[in-house]
Amino acid sequence: MAPSPDETTRLAGKVVFADDRAEFLLAGHIAQFGDPQQLGWQPVKQNASRTVWRGEIDGQNVYLKHFHSRTLSHRLGRAMGASDARCEMRFSQYLSRRGVDTPQPLAMMCRNGAEWLATAAVEPSQPAHEWQLAQRQQGPAGRRRIRHAILSAAESVAQMHAAGVLHCDLHAGNMLIRTDESAPRVVLMDLHRMKRRRCLSRRVCVANLAQLMHDRLEWTTRSERLRFLKHYLAVRETGGTLRGWAILIEESAWRHRRRLYAQRERRILSSNRYFRRLRLGDGWRGHVVLASKRRPIGSRAAELTFSADEWRRALARPEQLMLGGQVEKVLKDSASGTVIRRRLKVGPHELDVVIKRPRRKRAWKRLADCFRPARTIRAFRLGHALLTRRIATALPLVALERRVGPLLLDSMLITEYVDAPQLHHFLNLWLGEGHQPAPLDEPQRRQLGTQVLWQMGRLLQRLHDSNFHHRDLKGPNMLVRWAPPDQPQVVLVDLDGLRHVRHLTEKQRFHGLMRLNVSLRQCPCVNLPGQLRMLLGYLRRPGSGRINFKPYWRVLEAWSARKMRQQIRTRRRKQKAVRG
Numbered sequence: 001m002a003p004s005p006d007e008t009t010r011l012a013g014k015v016v017f018a019d020d021r022a023e024f025l026l027a028g029h030i031a032q033f034g035d036p037q038q039l040g041w042q043p044v045k046q047n048a049s050r051t052v053w054r055g056e057i058d059g060q061n062v063y064l065k066h067f068h069s070r071t072l073s074h075r076l077g078r079a080m081g082a083s084d085a086r087c088e089m090r091f092s093q094y095l096s097r098r099g100v101d102t103p104q105p106l107a108m109m110c111r112n113g114a115e116w117l118a119t120a121a122v123e124p125s126q127p128a129h130e131w132q133l134a135q136r137q138q139g140p141a142g143r144r145r146i147r148h149a150i151l152s153a154a155e156s157v158a159q160m161h162a163a164g165v166l167h168c169d170l171h172a173g174n175m176l177i178r179t180d181e182s183a184p185r186v187v188l189m190d191l192h193r194m195k196r197r198r199c200l201s202r203r204v205c206v207a208n209l210a211q212l213m214h215d216r217l218e219w220t221t222r223s224e225r226l227r228f229l230k231h232y233l234a235v236r237e238t239g240g241t242l243r244g245w246a247i248l249i250e251e252s253a254w255r256h257r258r259r260l261y262a263q264r265e266r267r268i269l270s271s272n273r274y275f276r277r278l279r280l281g282d283g284w285r286g287h288v289v290l291a292s293k294r295r296p297i298g299s300r301a302a303e304l305t306f307s308a309d310e311w312r313r314a315l316a317r318p319e320q321l322m323l324g325g326q327v328e329k330v331l332k333d334s335a336s337g338t339v340i341r342r343r344l345k346v347g348p349h350e351l352d353v354v355i356k357r358p359r360r361k362r363a364w365k366r367l368a369d370c371f372r373p374a375r376t377i378r379a380f381r382l383g384h385a386l387l388t389r390r391i392a393t394a395l396p397l398v399a400l401e402r403r404v405g406p407l408l409l410d411s412m413l414i415t416e417y418v419d420a421p422q423l424h425h426f427l428n429l430w431l432g433e434g435h436q437p438a439p440l441d442e443p444q445r446r447q448l449g450t451q452v453l454w455q456m457g458r459l460l461q462r463l464h465d466s467n468f469h470h471r472d473l474k475g476p477n478m479l480v481r482w483a484p485p486d487q488p489q490v491v492l493v494d495l496d497g498l499r500h501v502r503h504l505t506e507k508q509r510f511h512g513l514m515r516l517n518v519s520l521r522q523c524p525c526v527n528l529p530g531q532l533r534m535l536l537g538y539l540r541r542p543g544s545g546r547i548n549f550k551p552y553w554r555v556l557e558a559w560s561a562r563k564m565r566q567q568i569r570t571r572r573r574k575q576k577a578v579r580g
Contacts, residue, residue: 015109018089022106026118029057033109033116036064048273049074050084054121061121062106067192068115083110084192085117091165091191092119098163100156101178101187122187128153128175131184132219147227149177149184154228156186157209158235161200166208169193171215202240202248210252214260217253218390261388261466268384269377276308278400283409284318286400287380294387297489298481299395301351301416310347311398318400318412321355335361341417352417353397357410358496369408374401376413379495382468383415386498391462392481392491394418418479418491424523426480426488427452431525448488452480453520453530455490457537460512469508472497475519513538513552514559518567521560 015030017023032038041055041064049069055062067074067084077083085108092102104120126134128149135142153175160167167174169190176187197204209232213225229249230242269287271277279285288311292302315321322340332339337358344353358375360366372378380399387393398414421429430440431449440448456478463470472494482488501508516534520526532549535556539547 014111015107016086016089017107018093018105022118025057025060026062026107030107030109033064033118034114061123063103063119063121065117065119066115067117078110078113078115083108083115085110085115087194088117088190088192091194091196094196095160095163095165095188095191098159100159100163101185102191103187103189122176122178124179125176125187126179127173128177128186129172129219131177131179132172145184146224149186150224150228151231152184152186154231155235156188157212158232160188161205161208162236164197164200166195166197166200166204167191167193168195168208170208170211172212172219173215202238205238206245206248206252207256209249210256213249213253214257261385264388265381265385268381276311278308278311278315280312280315280318280400283402283404284315284400285403286377286398286412288315288398289396292387292395294390296387296392296395297486298418298420298483299416301395301397304349306346306349314344314346315398315400318402319410321412321414322357335359344414351397352419354394354415354417356413356415358413366408370406374399374408374411375496376411377401379413379498382495382498382500385500386468386492386495389462389466391459391466392489393495394491394493415493418481418493420479420481420491423452423456423475423478423480423490423519426482427523427525430482449526449530450533452488452490453526453533454537455488456516457534457539459490459492460516461538461541464504464509464512467501467504468498469501469504470495470498470512470515473512473515475523510555510559513556514563517556517560518563521564 015026017026029039036053036055039055039057041053043051044054044063045052049067049071051066051068053064053066055064065085065088069084074084089105089108092105095102096104103122106118106120108117109115131149132146135146157167157170167188174188174190176189178185178187209229216225226242226246229245233240233242233245268275269277274289274291274293276288276290277285278288288308289301289306290308291305292299295302321342321344322338326344327340327342329341330338331341331354337356339354339356341352341354344351356376360369369375373381376399380396383393383396387395394415394417396413396415398412400412401408402410420426427449431445459478460473470492477492477494477497479491479493480488481491513535517531520531520534532553535549535552536547539549539552
């Protein structure tokens with residue numbers, strides 16, 4: 001139903017237009033901005049705090065951002081006259097006058113609970129993180145365009161800081177790359193998260209740049225980050241040396257990363273848009289995944305969205321999941337637990353999952369479990385913590401425990417099945433001569449082995465950099481997923497031996513290296529240089545230059561030999577017990 005002219009005139013009087021041209025363009029559509037679906041507009045982004053719509057008015061593409069956060073701070077702010085829409089419009093106009101590219105604001109309104117902002121579309125453009133990934137696949141020409149974009153981003157951030165403005169959510173997702181010019185140009189987005197100060201100290205600017213470094217650390221080289229910082233300092237004309245600023249930003253980035261990861265880990269065991277607590281019958285309770293923010297490569301479940309009711313129906317009788325005709329394969333059945341693979345129907349979706357039901361072998365663990373979460377709950381939390389840190393692992397879907405009072409009776413963990421061979425099987429299959437399904441020549445086998453062994457070292461390096469210690473890091477607990485022409489990816493599974501520590505000791509670091517080295521020693525197709533390549537993958541870091549690896553290698557060899565002697569004694573003792 002079309003709004004009446006009187007209603008349109010009344011609403012237009014409450015709207016703040018950027019200029020006369022914006023008023024002429026939008027005045028006749030203001031009444032429909034409360035419900036953009038009437039205009040046939042499409043939502044492009046939606047979360048708990050805002051929804052962004054895209055549409056066209058008289059040939060002009062327009063983005064309409066609705067702010068609807070229900071948090072106490074936002075409700076109090078709106079009651080006192082504060083408005084995210086007004087804040088974004090003012091910052092956009094202020095920065096544009098100082099040479100910073102921002103979306104052109106058209107109109108805003110904050111009245112009677114309605115709060116929205118209309119801006120002109122930045123076209124043609126692409127989000128910076130998507131644009132960068134696309135350019136890296138285009139060879140030298142793409143790398144040249146990335147260098148131009150880095151300089152443009154450094155110039156925009158330097159001009160923003162020179163104007164006394166901080167972007168409190170500075171990352172590549174809030175930057176657009178204009179693609180209609182010969183040299184890419186960066187446009188800053190989401191300006192409602194900005195703050196203005198009379199004078200920005202070096203510490204404040206470093207903390208703001210650390211946010212951007214944290215976001216791009218995995219996708220840029222050290223040379224690219226230094227190129228950004230050098231151009232930033234040249235445009236800003238501030239004091240200090242390049243090396244000094246780089247050290248300060250790296251330290252601040254690690255502090256920012258720890259705070260951010262701690263904040264995200266607190267959400268894993270709560271109820272929000274990604275996770276939900278569940279209470280089932282007969283004392284069962286736990287946590288399920290509704291959606292995945294991280295999209296592991298090859299994961300189908302990460303692309304899907306579930307509801308709490310769908311999970312309740314799928315998990316109505318948890319004990320029956322280990323039984324029935326849908327159990328495809330028993331992967332493990334020992335004193336420590338049972339692991340099966342089966343198909344699980346969740347709403348309209350069918351997933352290939354692995355279900356683990358642990359057993360406790362010692363009586364003291366029954367007492368300890370009265371005062372701590374079940375092992376499956378800990379594995380669920382640690383699995384999502386690894387995915388947050390971009391460490392590949394099987395996506396945890398469900399963690400359940402059954403208690404009577406504090407007494408833990410049963411527990412269960414459901415993860416997505418990773419269709420990939422174990423590390424030893426993969427290496428023997430593809431690196432051994434005449435065994436692989438599609439034979440590789442000697443240079444291809446050498447390159448593939450180098451990539452896998454280097455990935456193993458980098459995987460352990462990421463674990464240790466995040467203060468994770470895995471006491472059972474061995475070949476069967478690592479899978480290798482490979483889809484040519486992409487590089488192989490090492491996936492960590494079975495997180496029972498993983499724990500997060502406050503400080504990782506040198507002994508714990510060498511313990512992880514020793515377990516990996518012993519696993520490689522037991523693989524016939526990996527020689528001594530291959531074991532050394534894994535160690536170098538662990539030791540090498542961007543900008544580290546040459547490393548004197550020999551002291552590490554001598555200690556690692558001594559620890560590995562001792563571990564193998566211990567394994568031989570243990571196996572002989574078991575064989576003797578069986579014969580006796």
